[in-house]
């Protein structure tokens with residue numbers, strides 16, 4: 001097992017790697033860019049690859065841990081299942097939002113230890129906002145170099161539920177969850193891992209994901225959410241308010257697809 005101590009200095013370096021990857025993304029965002037088709041026919045741009053290479057090189061320079069990135073995910077389960085601690089990276093989450101140029105895309109770097117995201121950086125370069133969360137330390141957002149602690153907010157009786165959903169991938173099953181909640185609700189559409197960050201920062205009460213995501217889509221923002229006091233649990237659409245729902249975990253199986261999940265406080 002590779003031991004690893006994520007000191008404040010190293011955490012800061014990881015944040016800087018994400019911010020620099022964001023700068024590379026923005027150089028391409030501001031120009032006309034080529035859209036390639038990945039094998040699963042999701043869009044891939046030069047920006048994904050530029051950010052991927054920057055992050056992988058940066059993480060290799062500061063730690064010996066293995067790396068699973070969306071853009072180099074062909075690592076067999078026989079290898080991955082031996083990992084107790086690794087970096088989980090989505091160099092550009094919200095590729096569709098990037099292509100639509102609506103700014104709702106993020107750079108994501110998570111540290112996963114024993115299946116749990118213990119540290120995460122989510123950087124949204126187009127709005128120049130960064131979220132950082134670390135187990136037993138806390139969570140903050142950073143804008144223009146100013147850090148502010150963030151905390152998830154519980155829904156109070158009678159308050160309108162503020163629910164976040166995907167801007168580009170919607171599901172009609174969301175209505176079952178709204179029915180189970182009852183009362184008034186307001187839906188907020190958002191792209192990428194910023195959805196989990198909205199719950200982490202108390203700007204929304206809940207993010208139910210009734211649709212496919214991969215582990216790299218959620219790892220970093222999951223770390224931010226739990227460090228801010230939220231929960232990320234496996235969602236059973238027939239029993240959405242299950243108080244005993246199990247926490248969403250990582251690297252537990254061959255497939256990197258997440259089950260449906262719920263981010264709540």
Ligand SMILES: Nc1ncnc2c1ncn2[C@@H]1O[C@H](COP(=O)(O)O)[C@@H](OP(=O)(O)O)[C@H]1O
Nearest residue numbers: 092093094095096166168169191192212213214
């Ligand atoms: N059919 C599918 N299978 C796997 N992942 C999917 C998917 N449809 C959407 N996603 C994931 O959802 C992410 C975007 O979510 P959202 O629409 O909520 O912002 C995508 O991230 P990428 O943009 O990094 O590919 C993608 O990984």
Ligand SMILES: [Mg+2]
Nearest residue numbers: 090093094217
């Ligand atoms: Mg993604």
